Amino acid sequence: MTVIVAKELTTALAALREHDDARLIQGGTDLMVEINFNHVKPTTMVSLRDVEALRTIRTDTAGILTIGSGVPYSVIEGEPVLSAIPALAQAARTVGSPQIRAAGSLGGNLGTCSPAGDTLPVMFALDAMIHLNTLDSSRVVSIHDFMTGVKRSVRQHDEIITAIDFPIVRGWQGYSKVGVRNAMVISVASACLVADLENANVRIALGSVGPTIIRCRESEAWLKSTQDLSAGQSISIDVANEFGRRAAAESSPIDDHRSTAEYRRHAISVLASRLLRKAYQ
Amino acid sequence: MATSSTVTKPRDILGSSALRPDGAHKVQGSFEFTSDMHAENMLWGATLRSPHPYARIVSIDTSAALALSGVQCVITASDVPGKPTYGLISSDQPVFAQDFVRYMGEPVAAVAADHPETCRRALALINVVYEVLNPLTDPEDAVSGAHDPIHPDGNIIRHQRIIRGDQTATGPIVVEGEYVIGMQDQAFLGLEAALAIPDPDGLGVHLHVATQWLHEDLSQISACLDLPAEKVRLTLGGVGGAFGAREDISLQVHCCLLALKAGRPIKMQYSREESFFGHVHRHPATIFMRHHADANGKIIKIDARFVFDGGAYTSTSPAVLINGITHTQGPYKCDNATVDGYAVRTNNPPCGAMRGFGVVQACFAHESQMDKIAAAVGKSPVEVRLINAMVTGDPLITGQIMESVAPVARCITETDVIPLPEPLGTTVNELALPGGSGLTASRSNIVRGIGWGVSMKNLMYSEGFDDYATARCILKDGVASLKFATSEVGQGFVTLAPQIARSVLGVDEVIIEPIDTQIGSAGSTSASRQTWMSGGAVDGACRLVRERLFHHVGKMHDIDPLRLVIDGTDVVDQLGTFRISVADSSDGIEISETFEHHHRATEELDENGQGNCHTAFAFVAHRAVVDVDPELGLVKVVQIATAQDVGRVLNPLSAIGQLEGGIAQGLGLAVMEEIVMKDGKVRNPSFTDYLLPTALDAPDVIAVMIEEYEPQAPLGAKGIGEPPCISVTPAIVAAIRNAIGKDIERIPVRPQDICL
Ligand SMILES: Cc1cc2nc3c(=O)[nH]c(=O)nc-3n(C[C@H](O)[C@H](O)[C@H](O)COP(=O)(O)OP(=O)(O)OC[C@H]3O[C@@H](n4cnc5c(N)ncnc54)[C@H](O)[C@@H]3O)c2cc1C
DSSP: OEEEEOSSHHHHHHHHHHOTTOEEESSOTTHHHHHHTTSOOOSEEEEOTTOGGGGOEEOOSTTEEEEETTOBHHHHTSTTHHHHOHHHHHHHHHSSOHHHHHHOBHHHHHHHOOTTOTTHHHHHHTTOEEEEEOSSOEEEEEHHHHEEETTEESOOTTOEEEEEEEEOOSSOEEEEEEOSSSSSOOOSEEEEEEEETTTTEEEEEEESSSSSOEEOHHHHHHHHHHSOOSTTOOOOHHHHHHHHHHHHHHOOOOOBTTBOHHHHHHHHHHHHHHHHHHHTO | OOSSOOOOSOOOOTTSOOOOTTHHHHHHTOSOOGGGOOOTTOEEEEEEEOSSSSEEEEEEEOHHHHHSTTEEEEEOGGGOOSOSEEOSSSOOEESSOSSEEOSTTOEEEEEEESSHHHHHHHHHHOEEEEEEOOOOOOHHHHHHTOSOOSSTTOSEEEEEEEEESOTTOOOSEEEEEEEEEOOOOOOOSSOOEEEEEEOTTSSOEEEEEOOSOHHHHHHHHHHHHTOOGGGEEEEEOOOOOOTTTTSSOSSHHHHHHHHHHHTSOEEEEOOHHHHHHHSOBOOOEEEEEEEEEOTTOOEEEEEEEEEEEOOSSOTTHHHHHHHHHHTTTTTBOOSEEEEEEEEEOOSSOOBOOOTTTTHHHHHHHHHHHHHHHHHHHTOOHHHHHHHHBOOTTOBOTTSOBOOSOOOHHHHHHHHHTSOOOOOOOSSOOGGGSTTGGGOOOOGGGOEEEEEEEEEEEEESOOTTOOOOEEEEEEEETTEEEEEEOOOOSSSOHHHHHHHHHHHHHOOSEEEEOOOBSSSOOOOOSOTTOHHHHHHHHHHHHHHHHHHHHHHHHHHHHTOOGGGEEEETTEEEETTSSOEEEHHHHTTTOEEEEEEEEOOOOOOOOOTTSOSOOOSEEEEEEEEEEEEEETTTTEEEEEEEEEEEEOSSOSOHHHHHHHHHHHHHHHHHHHHTOOOOEETTEESOOSTTTSOOOOTTTOOEEEEEEEOOOOTTSTTSOOOOSSHHHHTHHHHHHHHHHHHHTOOOOEESOOHHHHHO
């Protein structure tokens, strides 16, 4: 196996062009597990670890926080992300253990694209934009178009995810994840809720209850059509519970060894209701 | 050694918190675990396992694997020169499956090759043709005979009943329940590993292995290899935890066979996934219990039926069954009982020893029942347990008289006075709530509950088995060398043994010789027995040496040796002024003594389950405070208060370590640890999906050690390893029930069991 340790993005991009089976590695917290279990056997690895350009957090455009794909979760947990995109900081805090958070990244979470990826519901709720570069082109794709299925995305072999744009939204936001222990656990069901006071709407995205992250558009529309979602309002428990039921109805969970579809659906209804109440209390 | 050294630190004698000799190495990563071992010219071994729970082997073709470059040899059942099977109690488990595979993961073949990756490829090239059969996965089908025998020895491993007292007795209060216990894994961190080095003449083998019982391994291995016992030598490798999972043979025979066939050293080590298939687990069980009590809640009679799922092979199932049913009553007086128990064979993974050994299952049932009695008579959980608490001298349902110190009431009352944690305030750290870092709950979503669990646990082996231990002590120039075959699996015998020698002999420097089979057996590091048994053997050997030292000193200085005692590091005349350091007095001489410690004899049970089958007992109480999110079904164990009957504390640091670790393991069984099975297949053989408690799941532990010297025990100390994990599980479940007001009869408690 050859390992190319890129210092510049172009080196890595060129390596992808050159080697058909090359695999990118950032923190390695997903990829090394795959390799150790013999699920993948790349002959060329391209390490992004030393590409500083991927490790920056910027506000190039007003109202948008641009987070490099290689920024580790241990950084995302804190400022400036904590104040600007608190739901993302919370999601980052739920990932694995301190060791995993010191290495793992948004690029890796998107690269793996599992419905249990903890930062993906945050991206879905915030309509995040994904920057993809090749050696000679670049494109920006909405997260809604990026993820196409269980561990499937539109990313092409020669593309590197360089950064993710997160709109900074005024209003409460939060991420909750249910697992069967209190830390370091794969999500059984999760939800990210964003209250956008400017536009008087609420957005909610669900993880681990379908083949992709699920944005509950119908529940969002129902809520907007029945409630005033601008600043200073509050939501009754009945409305919150109804919102929870509707969000759960939009999920499509399965039974597996981690949990049951019935429990997952129930958990979504509870999480959605609680998140909404917190947003408007 | 200096004759008059100023003692600047307390000596690490009995009662001190002596540190583990290997502690710093383990923390720094420099301790050599068996998996770190290496030998010149070494090859790697690997095992091919059955993908099916039950199938007939039609054919095995190893030719393609053998043809792979780098492969040295491939072995199957036909390469086993000696006995084709092994087993701790009944030799019914094949070294390699021959005609049938009876559980998913059963070994079918093994390869030796130049690299683990070559091994992996070779395994993939072995072509096994299976005829898949309908597996027996429901233990009740084994009891009822609904399924054809899956093994020549039949589907019932053991059946035993206990008939005691008035069979028609009943009372105004009758409570019952059917309790289900899931399959727990020992989940030690140091995976199975061994290094086998063949003798140059090819007629013997030296095995370095992480095991719980060197001599038992030795006899099973030598039988399978068809070698005389003296041609097989075992040395303990560095062991990273055991909890029962290293009592049975796993890779030992395979590794030796490959080494002998290849004529080169072979190293084998399991991955985490393979480990889940490579060792036995805790028995899943279904236990029905009905208690008859008087209006005060005093137990009149217990009816019970136990079914333990032993999986495909016997392992220690017969003994687990006896432990389970003989602990039906728990630490409570009971004169009348009707108990029926089965350990059965299924196509599930084999089950055997795990910390608590059958008593864990029984305790979950009897403690759940005690709470039902309390509720029925309107008493608190504490009151009803105190009313029933057993005392020394009480007869058990086996007719055996409780001869151990039995401070049951003290365990309960001393736990009861431990302060409760602060009530949940209005502002709390969300990470500390159920759901933890998932931030699923606010303070207002949480309710708190309190629950109790009390247990009795037998110590040492039972039913007539003489599980003695051997130790040798050599005193030379003021230095003691200890030799024993006691497996150090993390429990701390390597810390304790020198403490014993220092206390008895007045030495400071103690050397532990290699732990191997070049001395008599120490028995297994299990059943909470090594402090008592190997501790007794080391104590005995040191005392014999001391006696000879006193004779020597007496002769040299013309003093009656009976007047001599050890005072600190000196030999002194109790009645005079004579004093000489142990170092000086043993200068130039060598005294060597070997001692075998046997516990008192026990008996087998008769057909009615009557007999003095157990050696001794220990008791413990646990009180759990648990926060529950009833809507999401998530749990956070806040505090465990415990008072444990320990006899005597020999090393406070070591003792609290056992208590805290056991509590974490019992918590795991209460709320998360389970091997999930479907149709005989393991669904979660990884630490991604087999969840163990993390630091955020671990509760505060407040522990009281109840020190009532146990006269039967050589050092006055009872075994303390198993009790901590036994009654903490029902205490936690009781606290969950108390919080949500709903009955739960299954462990581990899953979120859906609470909220749906
Ligand atoms: C013990 C443990 C616990 C975990 N817990 C969680 C958890 O709680 N929640 C969770 O969501 N995940 C968890 N994970 C999974 C993993 O940590 C995350 O998915 C993490 O985000 C992966 O990031 P990484 O940088 O380590 O990715 P890597 O392993 O380096 O890469 C993962 C994949 O993404 C690709 N990739 C990486 N960077 C890029 C890029 N810039 N452009 C294109 N493709 C790229 C790689 O080629 C690979 O296919 C856990 C993993 C472990 C081992």
